[in-house]
Amino acid sequence: MIKFREPSESSSTVQLIHKELQKRLGLQVYRQVLLHHDKVLDADNQLSELAENNELELTLVVRNVSLVVTASADCTAKVWNWLDGECVQTLSGHGSDVHKVKFSCDGTWVVTVSYDSLGRLWKLSTGECVHVLRGHTSDLNSVAFSPDSQQLVTSSDDHTARLWDVTEGHCLEVLMGHSAVVNSALFSWDGSLILTSSFDGDARIWSAFNGQCYRTLSCGGAGSMPLEFAVFSPDAHFVVTVARDGLVQSWDAVKGECDKTLIDEGHLVNCASYSPDGRFVLAAFLDCAARIWSLHKGERIHILNGHRNLIRCANFSPDAAYVCTGAFDGVAKVWSVLRGECLQTFTGHTALVNTVAFSEDCSQVLTSSADSTARVWSVSDGHCHVVLKGHNAALHSAVFSAG
Numbered sequence: 207m208i209k210f211r212e213p214s215e216s217s218s219t220v221q222l223i224h225k226e227l228q229k230r231l232g233l234q235v236y237r238q239v240l241l242h243h244d245k246v247l248d249a250d251n252q253l254s255e256l257a258e259n260n261e262l263e264l265t266l267v268v269r270n271v272s273l274v275v276t277a278s279a280d281c282t283a284k285v286w287n288w289l290d291g292e293c294v295q296t297l298s299g300h301g302s303d304v305h306k307v308k309f310s311c312d313g314t315w316v317v318t319v320s321y322d323s324l325g326r327l328w329k330l331s332t333g334e335c336v337h338v339l340r341g342h343t344s345d346l347n348s349v350a351f352s353p354d355s356q357q358l359v360t361s362s363d364d365h366t367a368r369l370w371d372v373t374e375g376h377c378l379e380v381l382m383g384h385s386a387v388v389n390s391a392l393f394s395w396d397g398s399l400i401l402t403s404s405f406d407g408d409a410r411i412w413s414a415f416n417g418q419c420y421r422t423l424s425c426g427g428a429g430s431m432p433l434e435f436a437v438f439s440p441d442a443h444f445v446v447t448v449a450r451d452g453l454v455q456s457w458d459a460v461k462g463e464c465d466k467t468l469i470d471e472g473h474l475v476n477c478a479s480y481s482p483d484g485r486f487v488l489a490a491f492l493d494c495a496a497r498i499w500s501l502h503k504g505e506r507i508h509i510l511n512g513h514r515n516l517i518r519c520a521n522f523s524p525d526a527a528y529v530c531t532g533a534f535d536g537v538a539k540v541w542s543v544l545r546g547e548c549l550q551t552f553t554g555h556t557a558l559v560n561t562v563a564f565s566e567d568c569s570q571v572l573t574s575s576a577d578s579t580a581r582v583w584s585v586s587d588g589h590c591h592v593v594l595k596g597h598n599a600a601l602h603s604a605v606f607s608a609g
Contacts, residue, residue, distance in 0.1 A: 221249040236294035241265040273607040276580050277304040279599035283318045288582045291592040295333035309607045310355040319346035337375025348390045352397040359400050361391040367402045379417030390435045394442040405432035409447050421462035434475055439484045448478045477519050481526040490517035508546030523564040530571050532559030538573050550588040561603045574604035
């Protein structure tokens with residue numbers, strides 16, 4: 207709690223003080239609560255009405271804030287304090303659905319990508335769009351920050367990925383070589399490499415310094431199935447690829463050779479996920495069940511039965527102790543990875559669950575739905591903490607901020 211004095215000006219409002227505090231202290235406006243004689247002030251309150259003897263004494267209370275950001279078919283993204291359900295920023299400017307959204311690792315930026323073929327970079331402290339990322343000629347499918355938050359990589363239906371400078375908003379490199387939709391692109395742990403996966407059935411490893419393609423991982427040869435995704439192992443020595451037909455392979459990232467085929471069950475994959483520690487892969491097929499494989503053992507360890515509809519999305523917790531699945535009927539479930547047991551069932555959404563995500567401490571799950579809402583749930587007791595309402599159309603994704 208901080209007390210300060212400010213001279214009053216007849217035309218000034220409390221919003222002026224909010225902005226001055228942000229400038230002086232680097233404290234975001236949505237974290238500030240200003241009190242005058244223990245009364246909470248609105249941003250449009252006139253300072254002249256509050257001043258006594260041409261002086262104004264206010265009390266600043268800094269709010270505890272935990273942020274999530276949502277992306278919607280209403281062409282906007284929204285930043286929320288999920289602790290109280292308040293929308294603290296609405297990010298408007300895209301001309302079509304906002305498909306994906308991410309916080310930067312350092313908490314400075316939010317990036318959005320859209321079906322309007324553009325990306326937009328927003329300053330989290332103000333909600334200002336600082337850069338428009340122009341260059342792709344079709345829908346954008348994914349976006350990722352480098353570990354140091356200095357670069358971005360995007361992937362697109364235009365068969366390319368692009369590397370961007372965050373500070374200037376310039377395109378540094380165009381990663382060309384795929385012959386079909388590039389559905390994912392991400393950095394290695396140290397930011398030196400980029401990995402892309404494509405509907406052409408190939409994954410490619412690129413230099414994040416000059417955009418050179420180091421390796422092409424041809425996952426199925428001629429007539430191969432589209433890749434669902436490709437990910438680096440935690441040390442980036444290996445790459446794991448998951449194809450639409452359920453073929454899961456491990457590759458030597460240096461040699462570009464297939465190290466081993468981990469799974470080959472011949473079933474179409476509806477969604478898939480890879481654990482952050484590199485030990486497990488989950489795949490959901492068209493039978494309302496998901497399977498977990500141990501990559502070290504090279505065998506399936508669990509079949510997760512319990513959903514009554516097809517599984518739309520899945521995500522492991524940061525510590526790989528849990529996995530969450532979301533289904534087309536609006537139900538999400540949390541499972542124990544080691545035991546394969548369902549620990550919690552989250553019901554409340556009235557349409558399909560598009561994404562699920564764990565908080566960094568693994569205590570909360572964030573779900574986004576086509577019912578235009580997001581929900582935050584407790585992993586320990588299954589309670590829905592808050593429903594985030596405010597979008598006017600389906601939500602495509604939602605993520606927690608780091609920390």
